[in-house]
Amino acid sequence: MKGIVINTLEKALKKLKVKLKREEIIKLLEIPPNSSMGDYAFPCFSLAGLLKESPSEIALKVREKMGNISETDFESINTEGPYLNFFFNRKSLAKKIVWEAINQREKYGRRDIGKKSKVVVEFSSPNIAKPFGIGHLRSTIIGNSIANICEFQGHKVIKMNYLGDWGTQFGKMIFGFEKFGNEEKLQKNPTKHMLEIYVKANAKKYEDDARSWFKKLEEGDRKAVTFWRAFKELSLEQFKDLYKKMNIVFDVYSGESMYNKEMVDVIKELKEKKLLQKSEGALIVDLKKYNLGVSLIQKSDGATLYATRDLAAAISRYKKYKFDKMVYEVGQEQKLHFKQLFKILELMGYNWAKNCLHVEHGLYLGKDGKKFATRKGKTIFMEDILNDTIKLAKKEIKARTKRISKEDLDDRSMKVALAAIFYGDLKNNRKNNIIFNLKKFVSFEGDTGPYILYSYARASSILRKTKFDGKFDVLELHEKEIELVKKLLQFSDVAQEAYNTLNPSVIANYVFQLSKNFNEFYHACPVIGSKEEAFRLALVEAFRIVSKNSLLLLGIHPLEEM
Ligand code: ARG
Numbered sequence: 001m002k003g004i005v006i007n008t009l010e011k012a013l014k015k016l017k018v019k020l021k022r023e024e025i026i027k028l029l030e031i032p033p034n035s036s037m038g039d040y041a042f043p044c045f046s047l048a049g050l051l052k053e054s055p056s057e058i059a060l061k062v063r064e065k066m067g068n069i070s071e072t073d074f075e076s077i078n079t080e081g082p083y084l085n086f087f088f089n090r091k092s093l094a095k096k097i098v099w100e101a102i103n104q105r106e107k108y109g110r111r112d113i114g115k116k117s118k119v120v121v122e123f124s125s126p127n128i129a130k131p132f133g134i135g136h137l138r139s140t141i142i143g144n145s146i147a148n149i150c151e152f153q154g155h156k157v158i159k160m161n162y163l164g165d166w167g168t169q170f171g172k173m174i175f176g177f178e179k180f181g182n183e184e185k186l187q188k189n190p191t192k193h194m195l196e197i198y199v200k201a202n203a204k205k206y207e208d209d210a211r212s213w214f215k216k217l218e219e220g221d222r223k224a225v226t227f228w229r230a231f232k233e234l235s236l237e238q239f240k241d242l243y244k245k246m247n248i249v250f251d252v253y254s255g256e257s258m259y260n261k262e263m264v265d266v267i268k269e270l271k272e273k274k275l276l277q278k279s280e281g282a283l284i285v286d287l288k289k290y291n292l293g294v295s296l297i298q299k300s301d302g303a304t305l306y307a308t309r310d311l312a313a314a315i316s317r318y319k320k321y322k323f324d325k326m327v328y329e330v331g332q333e334q335k336l337h338f339k340q341l342f343k344i345l346e347l348m349g350y351n352w353a354k355n356c357l358h359v360e361h362g363l364y365l366g367k368d369g370k371k372f373a374t375r376k377g378k379t380i381f382m383e384d385i386l387n388d389t390i391k392l393a394k395k396e397i398k399a400r401t402k403r404i405s406k407e408d409l410d411d412r413s414m415k416v417a418l419a420a421i422f423y424g425d426l427k428n429n430r431k432n433n434i435i436f437n438l439k440k441f442v443s444f445e446g447d448t449g450p451y452i453l454y455s456y457a458r459a460s461s462i463l464r465k466t467k468f469d470g471k472f473d474v475l476e477l478h479e480k481e482i483e484l485v486k487k488l489l490q491f492s493d494v495a496q497e498a499y500n501t502l503n504p505s506v507i508a509n510y511v512f513q514l515s516k517n518f519n520e521f522y523h524a525c526p527v528i529g530s531k532e533e534a535f536r537l538a539l540v541e542a543f544r545i546v547s548k549n550s551l552l553l554l555g556i557h558p559l560e561e562m
Pocket of ligand 1: 126127162163310330
């Protein structure tokens, strides 16, 4: 429908000999805040310079050139001062949008912008031998959604987890396990025991021991490697368990430990390209010229660093995937690191460095506005958070449902809990710091995940009560039906905007509005038994499809019953 508006404008402007590209028209086109001002509006301010007339006069002229308009497409096209206001023929609009949604289903709203080109999305990337904390939860939720959003636009997406499984902290862990570790405790509760060891071994007095153990690890010492491998396997098992619960799937598990050979090559290459400098026995790349400080590449004892591994990883990923774009979904505290990384790749002559992107996010804060990750000195475990949320969800569900089997209750509360956590995060612009407030997240009312699931389930339940054969005609339209139809119409633009900005909140905010429109429609218009039943059922089905498409982009799985 938007296409028809654009075509109409294009034709009229051509007659006026105004050269305005289609993309420019699209950019100028607005959705008015209020439907009495039309379904779309086109402001003529920017044409004033070209035509040397006032915007209002131009609006009149453009309208004149449109002549008689098609009644099946438009109810009217008016001018109001400098604006052209387009009013669709409501019935054709409703018929077309609903028809498209119920026929295209999971394809509704897709555009083939990506043309199968390859995007690597790296996200989650927790650190081995440390608990999966809330910091990595944001990257997991946002990164997963970004991968879905790119896939929806026709990209081939590689979802990658880059485990923090190398570095001096493993020196601490190996040393610590020898000194304080207990095999039995490790097997029984790996995460907690590994954390215990880490806390003890993290003391200043053990720094030298830790360093020498990491050195041994990098040199391939048998004992060091055996311990390291055990930590890695135990952690990974727990991470995978969590991902499974969250319905998160990776195409590739990579990690910092995989690039020992490549790092040697990178250092050699940096030397050859005259980018490396000695500084107090260490090797650095000086980026002060670019206002990016210095990047440490090798310590004076020969140990490598986070940056060295990221350089090697990026180069080897490009060799392997020849990606068109690579996204790193990582907290904004690593901003400088990524700026340095991309700059060094660029200085090394890698043209593709410009296609690497740090997609950052802010912090989770507690209700008191303080950093949430470690409260009162205690680390917050993802497991505990999930279990607390499930408990809250169970309470809400039980309060609303009379009879429910234990199995259904378990399944439902898990889905509601995940929707609550995912949506609670994704409704915010990812760059913002957000208050992590589980009680609010789990509420069935207001701007929450459960509210959206509930609206979806309501639509499913209406459709379960009757047989809908997909045939319908549009009779009279209620204002609330028109509003819902117009919201459905926006989905495709919304998905594209989320893609352009790599910001899932655009979709989250949309699906909340959509659910509100649906509930208002439902309260105003009886469906089953009304004389408009066929159209209204189709509208309910269209809502269900678009709501589901939106939720899946967010990584949230809808529930048919709630
Ligand atoms: N494991 C890192 C951390 O927890 C995040 C890794 C981000 N990705 C990267 N390519 N550096 O801080």
